[in-house]
Amino acid sequence: MTAKSDEFYAIADQLIAAGRFIDSKGWVPATSGNFSARLSDGTIAITVSGRHKGCLQREDIMLIDSSGQSLDGKKPSAETLLHTALYQRFPDVQAVLHPHSINATLAARLFPDQLVLENYELLKALQGITTHETRIVVPVFANDQDIARLSRQVEAYLDQHSGVYAYIIASHGFYTWGASVTDTLRHLEALEFLFDCEIRLHGKV
Numbered sequence: 001m002t003a004k005s006d007e008f009y010a011i012a013d014q015l016i017a018a019g020r021f022i023d024s025k026g027w028v029p030a031t032s033g034n035f036s037a038r039l040s041d042g043t044i045a046i047t048v049s050g051r052h053k054g055c056l057q058r059e060d061i062m063l064i065d066s067s068g069q070s071l072d073g074k075k076p077s078a079e080t081l082l083h084t085a086l087y088q089r090f091p092d093v094q095a096v097l098h099p100h101s102i103n104a105t106l107a108a109r110l111f112p113d114q115l116v117l118e119n120y121e122l123l124k125a126l127q128g129i130t131t132h133e134t135r136i137v138v139p140v141f142a143n144d145q146d147i148a149r150l151s152r153q154v155e156a157y158l159d160q161h162s163g164v165y166a167y168i169i170a171s172h173g174f175y176t177w178g179a180s181v182t183d184t185l186r187h188l189e190a191l192e193f194l195f196d197c198e199i200r201l202h203g204k205v
């Protein structure tokens, strides 16, 4: 067992607040979604599996090592591997958020391979983007209950592409990441808005 540090509780409180906000938007219904943040020693604070992400308490945030093994006896998110893969790949990534919003869930019905976002002012909410005259691609992967296999697909894509801020899992949700919980929450909110724009533009709603 690893004792929880002040840093752990500070990060846990950020994830709890993020969950309250994300749930207020209806983006994590019925215990869906998972959140994590990396601590300075390389361990990761992550949501315990099966908890409602809108009413998280400190005991609903647990500690894992960089490979996803529980350090406190609790059961981490069923999708832990998708988080640890991002931390292993990107040294600057400090937080990963996964909502199940309606727009992300439906997006792949309209855009089965990828969603292209360009010429939107709100793209500037994404780290490093300074003009609306930008084009980013959000890849779409088929949903899969085998998270290791899904993670390998994501890995193969990220091996070949840079400037990726998020990916969608068809009929499931999306993953986004960033340099802090605050940055990642900004990415999440901006992407959700942009998915909504694209669905309204190209869909029948």
Ligand SMILES: CSC[C@@H](O)[C@@H](O)C(=O)COP(=O)(O)O
Residues within 6 Å of the ligand: 030, 031, 032, 033, 034, 047, 048, 049, 050, 051, 076, 077, 078, 079, 098, 100
């Ligand atoms: C309640 S269905 C959603 C789950 O299957 C899963 O996709 C999810 O996002 C939450 O799983 P969890 O194990 O709580 O992190």
Ligand SMILES: [Zn+2]
Residues within 6 Å of the ligand: 032, 033, 034, 079, 098, 100, 172, 173
């Ligand atoms: Zn999920």
